[in-house]
Amino acid sequence: MLDVGAGPGFATVDLAEIVGPTGEVVAVERSARYARAASEACRRRRFGHVRVHEMDLMTEPLPAAGMDAVWCRWVACFVASPQRLVEKIAATLKPGGVAVFHEYADYGCWQMAPPSPAHTAFVREVMASWRDTGGEPDIASQVLGHLSDTGFAIREAIPHVFCTRPNEELWRWPSTFMEVYPERLRELGRVDRDWVERVRQEFRAAETDPRTVMITPLVLEIIAQKVA
16 A cells, blocks of 8 residues: 555555554655654554555656555645656556545635634635645646556546535644744745734634534545556
8 A cells, every 4th residue: 555645644544554464554745844744653552564655756766666556645735747647657557456546626705603704714824825835726637647648548537525514623724724824924034924823713712602604615536447
């Protein structure tokens, strides 16, 4: 199993448990900090069947071949060439192997009820920041096309969008991002510190409002099988 864009290793650990000690997980991650975190997470669990590689998957060859499956979540939206990403993933899979992608299909549907002007502005800035650096938040439809062009058969394409409240486990997914990414936007020079504080304060106020419901970004789950 290949974990592409492993981040701090959350999925890597799950994949290692799925394949078991007789299988193998190869995780690739560009960030040195995240790669160390993934390695440490596997070390704590005594997973000797996981290899973590710190590398740029766009410029370096993937250190895997003949894989049964590939897991790739929220990577295509950031890379300069999603087509090249799909081609590199295809090269690691054996015929009949499966690639699973989670990518955004409609990032702009992320919203709060009651409406939050600061959150709406935050979503708009996130999407613009990704596009300004060569990414594309709503990349899922392009990934489908690249997979078809690269010898994959699309087995499933399932949209996922959720409504969640502050006391639910699912809330942690977007709320964690809301805590850290406003500061990243400030580091990029897109916003100032007052803007960051307004976003955070309005979001924290929403978390204490019993009426609050969050509609998450729409994610497309793609399951594709390598035909040849």
